[in-house]
Amino acid sequence: MQPLDQCPPAQLAAVRGVLTDIDDTLTEAGAIAPEALTALQRLAAAGIPVIAITGRPAGWSEPFALAWPVHGIVAENGAVLLRRDGERLSVEFSQDEATRRDNFARLQRCAAAVLAEVPGSSLARDSSGRLTDIAIDHSEFAHLDAMQIEAVCAVMRTHGLQATVSSIHINGWIGAHSKWTAAQWAVPRLLGLDFDPADWLFVGDSSNDQLMFEHLPLSVGVANIARFLPQLQHRPRYLTRGERGSGFAELAQRLLAARTVG
Structure with a gap:
């Protein structure tokens, strides 16, 4: 692992979109950090899609799928896909x-x-x-x-x-779905794109993010992942200085700066 400051700007500039955990990555105590919400808005304005993938339930995720500037939320660790459809919420399941x-x-x-x-x-x-x-x-x-x-x-x-x-x-x-299968499902469904892990960055904070740390070449942990590091077999490549929403905002700022330089 290296500090996020060490990530080459060219690698960040090539990122097509962001996949992110929610709890303690965007939020603290169940509420989105103001700086994280601002970061999501800035990424959306720059045309960088964000898809959230969480272990939280579909019911908890529904209002955020409607209110946050994200392309969608995959809830329950890859089982339920929620997205805005105009003013309404569209819900799909990975199982029949x-x-x-x-x-x-x-x-x-x-x-x-x-x-x-x-x-x-x-x-x-x-x-x-x-x-x-x-x-x-x-x-x-x-x-x-x-x-x-x-x-x-x-x-x-x-x-x-x-x-x-x-x-x-x-x-x-019960089932083979996971955050990793969620990414493979959500990107084509939400954006109409083939999913290439090399095009995406993942940011997370705990042991249930390990599959994403393992499979995505560019992965970032917010600083509060420190409590889980002893249990991790697969770690993020880079770490932010800030914790939770501050760490996500730090990442967003570096992504946007890299695009400006590029």
Whole structure:
């Protein structure tokens, strides 16, 4: 990893668009940082598309898909694509309705098992808006230590779920979708472009961003990723000086400056 200042301007100038995490990358305590919102507006004005990819639920993401200057949001770690369609919201799923219905029952059984088997565990407060996954709170309103987090992941895997740890939640779902498949799905659907990882930059902050750090040649971590670095097998190539929204704004400024120089 290197400081973002060391990223060659020519490499930044060649970026076609930005893929970004949301929690603790754009936001703090669930609200978008003012400097991050300004950065999104500046990127949109410069014609640089931004697609957000998050573990947050579809219900939580809906107002932001309508209000933020992004091309769309893929919620629930690659399961639900939300985008503006005029004044309305368009919603697509990566799984068909029958699959989602069958999976939902399994997910609820797994959630009940986690709560029964891991003392201190609790569902994320945004669980009512989840359509294709479950989430256990470890840092948003509750606190779980490393052993409890691993115990939750173990129960999820026993029930056949994928399990990842974000900066605030432990997410579990059924299926092969991920943030990486979300990028491959969203870019063609939202922009009508073939997805070439070399054209895109990803910015994130936690262990559930590892697939993106692994697969995208140009990846950036905001400074608060430091708490997760010991757990990361795949790390971002560059780090911002600022944390959360300030780090994202720092990245946006460098992207825009590189284009101006180019």
